Amino acid sequence: LYTVNTVRKDDGWMSWHLDYGRTSDVHDMTGYWLVTELAKDSTRLDYSSEVLVKNVPAVIAKFLTQSSLSDGTAWVKREAEKTWERMQ
Numbered sequence: 220l221y222t223v224n225t226v227r228k229d230d231g232w233m234s235w236h237l238d239y240g241r242t243s244d245v246h247d248m249t250g251y252w253l254v255t256e257l258a259k260d261s262t263r264l265d266y267s268s269e270v271l272v273k274n275v276p277a278v279i280a281k282f283l284t285q286s287s288l289s290d291g292t293a294w295v296k297r298e299a300e301k302t303w304e305r306m307q
Contacts (some may be wrong), residue, residue, distance in 0.1 A: 231255060247271040260306075266292060282294060 221238040234251040236241050236245060250268030268287065272280055 220248070222248065230232050244272075246273045264295060 220243045221241040222234045222235040223238045224233065228231045231254040232251060235249065237245065237248040248268070248270045253265040255263040255265070258275070266288075268291065270283065270287070272283070275283075
């Protein structure tokens with residue numbers, strides 16, 4: 220899977236889409252992270268990702284969809300907890 224990533228750290232977001240110049244195992248993909256500071260000790264994190272696969276059995280597509288959210292965001296909890304501990 221090859222993506223093209225755009226990072227706008229100062230604006231609090233990152234996006235990605237499939238690199239159409241390379242061969243990937245999915246037909247299409249796009250997504251983003253958006254970080255919004257709500258208060259001094261509160262941050263909102265939005266995540267969205269869409270993947271289009273072809274010629275894949277429905278059970279496999281469902282597994283990929285369900286596991287991608289937990290796999291793709293597991294590091295957020297871990298890093299947020301580390302940061303919180305350092306701030307205490």
